Amino acid sequence: MAKLFKNMFATSESTALTLGEELAQKGVSRRQILKFSSYVAALMALPASYSTAIAESLSKARRQSVIWLSFQECTGCTESITRSFSPSLEDLIFDFISLDYSEALMNVSGSAAEAARKQAMEENKGKYIVVVEGSIPLDKDGIYSVSGGHTNLDVLKEVAKDAMAIISMGTCASFGGIPAAHPNPTGAVGVHEIIKDKPIINVPGCPPIPEVMTGTIAFLLSLGKIPELDHLGRPKAFYGDNIHDRCYRRPFYERGEFANSFDDEGARKGYCLFNLGCKGPVTYNACATIKWNGGVSFPIQSGHGCLGCSEPGFWDKGSFYSPLSTPTSGLGKAAMGAAAVGTAGAVVASLVQRKRRENILKAAAVPKPTETKLGADDE
Amino acid sequence: MSDLLDFARGPALQVSVMIFIFGVLYRLISLFLTPKNFIASPARENVKGAFGAGVGEIVRRMIPDKEYMRKEMFAFLNGWAFHIGLAITVFGLAGHIMFFKKILGFGWWNLPSNFVMLAGVITLFSLIASLAHRLTDPVLRKLSTLDDYLSGGLTVLPVATGLLATMHLGLRYETLIAIHILSVCIFLIYFPFGKLMHAFLVFVTRAKTGVEMARKGVKL
Numbered sequence: 001m002a003k004l005f006k007n008m009f010a011t012s013e014s015t016a017l018t019l020g021e022e023l024a025q026k027g028v029s030r031r032q033i034l035k036f037s038s039y040v041a042a043l044m045a046l047p048a049s050y051s052t053a054i055a056e057s058l059s060k061a062r063r064q065s066v067i068w069l070s071f072q073e074c075t076g077c078t079e080s081i082t083r084s085f086s087p088s089l090e091d092l093i094f095d096f097i098s099l100d101y102s103e104a105l106m107n108v109s110g111s112a113a114e115a116a117r118k119q120a121m122e123e124n125k126g127k128y129i130v131v132v133e134g135s136i137p138l139d140k141d142g143i144y145s146v147s148g149g150h151t152n153l154d155v156l157k158e159v160a161k162d163a164m165a166i167i168s169m170g171t172c173a174s175f176g177g178i179p180a181a182h183p184n185p186t187g188a189v190g191v192h193e194i195i196k197d198k199p200i201i202n203v204p205g206c207p208p209i210p211e212v213m214t215g216t217i218a219f220l221l222s223l224g225k226i227p228e229l230d231h232l233g234r235p236k237a238f239y240g241d242n243i244h245d246r247c248y249r250r251p252f253y254e255r256g257e258f259a260n261s262f263d264d265e266g267a268r269k270g271y272c273l274f275n276l277g278c279k280g281p282v283t284y285n286a287c288a289t290i291k292w293n294g295g296v297s298f299p300i301q302s303g304h305g306c307l308g309c310s311e312p313g314f315w316d317k318g319s320f321y322s323p324l325s326t327p328t329s330g331l332g333k334a335a336m337g338a339a340a341v342g343t344a345g346a347v348v349a350s351l352v353q354r355k356r357r358e359n360i361l362k363a364a365a366v367p368k369p370t371e372t373k374l375g376a377d378d379e
Numbered sequence: 380m381s382d383l384l385d386f387a388r389g390p391a392l393q394v395s396v397m398i399f400i401f402g403v404l405y406r407l408i409s410l411f412l413t414p415k416n417f418i419a420s421p422a423r424e425n426v427k428g429a430f431g432a433g434v435g436e437i438v439r440r441m442i443p444d445k446e447y448m449r450k451e452m453f454a455f456l457n458g459w460a461f462h463i464g465l466a467i468t469v470f471g472l473a474g475h476i477m478f479f480k481k482i483l484g485f486g487w488w489n490l491p492s493n494f495v496m497l498a499g500v501i502t503l504f505s506l507i508a509s510l511a512h513r514l515t516d517p518v519l520r521k522l523s524t525l526d527d528y529l530s531g532g533l534t535v536l537p538v539a540t541g542l543l544a545t546m547h548l549g550l551r552y553e554t555l556i557a558i559h560i561l562s563v564c565i566f567l568i569y570f571p572f573g574k575l576m577h578a579f580l581v582f583v584t585r586a587k588t589g590v591e592m593a594r595k596g597v598k599l
């Protein structure tokens with residue numbers, strides 16, 4: 001761990017050398033750089049030939065300064081990234097980035113930590129990457145989340161000003177996430193609602209898949225450009241497919257075989273979880289392909305439906321256990337109300353009609369009707 | 380998940396289901412509470428009982444008369460294909476059953492999704508064929524009103540969009556399912572106020588016709 005922290009806060013000296021020179025000094029071979037590059041190429045679904053290009057550009061690059069800001073969050077995203085297998089966080093920290101500021105991982109605190117951030121910003125002006133974890137409260141001038149006397153809003157604006165790019169890590173930083181759930185008491189928003197003049201990559205998830213986080217950072221480092229993004233600003237390589245399309249339980253959906261409770265025969269047989277509220281059909285993420293814990297499993301494989309955590313506002317979409325084809329709001333009271341009004345209206349209208357008819361019959365002195373029950377044909 | 384889907388699953392579905400329930404109950408109850416008709420003439424002697432006459436007429440109208448069999452063959456076969464296909468599509472798909480379960484409080488066994496999809500395709504083609512028939516047959520065209528075309532069109536939409544959503548064709552799934560649900564909402568809102576209401580009234584009106592005819596001694 002000592003080496004980890006030493007490397008994490010290496011700044012000016014290490015950035016003077018290219019990565020190729022620095023890694024050569026440490027005894028890291030070109031083969032190892034190529035191996036790392038092939039991870040990145042494979043993760044981002046790039047052609048195999050890209051791995052050589054990535055290795056070349058990595059060797060010539062300077063060690064990348066990264067500032068990791070933690071705002072309204074649970075540190076789940078940091079917990080998740082520390083479990084990345086390939087590339088691992090250690091791969092990134094030891095060899096490719098200089099993590100100059102991270103409240104969760106750095107061992108210094110207080111003014112020393114803030115000094116490290118300011119030093120990194122000064123030395124890497126216009127070149128550093130900002131990773132944001134957590135949403136930013138805007139209500140009451142952002143007073144709901146303050147660190148060292150500065151609101152998250154002020155810190156974000158200050159750090160983003162000279163950043164090369166921003167990565168919004170997790171659903172909170174990307175879209176507001178759980179802090180923004182109704183009634184959103186702090187006025188929480190995602191980074192893109194505040195910063196408009198910098199490239200922003202959203203890497204949502206609650207938390208995001210570790211390899212998706214490290215892969216996105218690695219892509220930015222390796223190719224020096226923003227990966228292709230979807231309409232929500234997410235890298236298409238990871239968020240291009242919906243989970244339902246890639247789910248191994250999809251054949252059960254086609255055959256109409258569903259689990260209807262978490263302990264019925266269908267659940268034991270591993271049938272589709274649509275009826276239990278799985279949001280896989282409307283959720284775009286790499287859970288069904290990259291999976292979690294080094295490719296061991298993902299929520300659906302473990303028997304629970306997808307919550308749709310990489311989608312905006314997933315917390316406020318009704319019950320996690322309501323199937324997608326059902327209304328988000330309860331219809332019981334509304335339906336009963338409509339039925340009562342419809343019935344009452346029909347009865348009143350019929351009584352009025354009867355009264356009018358009786359008056360007509362009285363006036364005409366015609367005997368009362370004796371026959372059939374129904375009125376005019378209504379087919 | 381798109382905002383459109385949130386709107387479709389939320390307020391749109393809530394309002395349309397309320398209008399549907401209100402409209403259907405209003406029309407049905409109004410109809411059954413309609414004052415009895417005054418009929419001065421006495422009933423014929425030895426006529427069928429009302430129940431037998433009603434059921435007999437419902438059954439009799441399920442197939443065309445021999446005299447018209449040839450002429451009505453298309454409408455007969457296409458009508459059956461459409462109605463059976465639609466029933467399978469609406470009541471056989473797991474997603475639809477979940478919807479009914481949420482409103483009614485109970486569900487039933489679903490059919491394989493691919494089988495329902497096949498039924499949906501048959502339904503869609505038979506609907507289009509019936510609309511084409513209506514437009515090309517001179518007599519039928521003369522008899523048709525805007526209500527007929529609206530009823531047909533508003534039934535085509537949910538079937539077509541449902542198939543696209545199931546097949547994931549064209550747009551993203553969340554957009555397709557949102558459009559599908561919204562098309563169902565429009566269908567539900569129109570249902571009680573047009574000819575779609577025949578889904579509830581078809582057997583009532585046929586039975587009523589049977590009873591009337593029997594009372595008058597008409598041999599059917």
